[in-house]
Amino acid sequence: MPLMRIQLDSDRTIARRVLELHRAGKIHHESRDAAREQVWRHGRTPAGEPVFIGVTNGEPIRLLYDVEVYTDTVP
Template sequence: MPLMRIQLDSDKNTARRVLELHQAGKVHHESRDAAREEVWRHGRTPAAEPVFVGTTNGEPVRLIYDVEVYLDITR
């Protein structure tokens, strides 16, 4: 399955919290849901749950998710 990389705008505190949850083996549901919605906005259908990859170092901070998508199915 192909991957779609999604970047979500965030603030430093939220990004730190998402990273801490990820390191503890937990999920930040709000950002994961936002990543899934972004895939739908791009006209693709998610094939799996978004996977947190990390954050950017720039300003604004962005959360990075990879999402498996179906190739030939669009909304």
């Protein structure tokens, strides 16, 4: 399945919290749900749960998620 990279705008506090949860093996549900919604907005259908990849170093800070999408849906 192809992957779609999603970038979500964030601030330092939330990005730090998401990263801490990821390192502890937990999930930040709000950002994961937002990543899934972003895939739908792009006209694709998620094939699995969004996977947290990391945060960007620049400004604005963004949360990075990879989401598997079905190939039979086209934007």
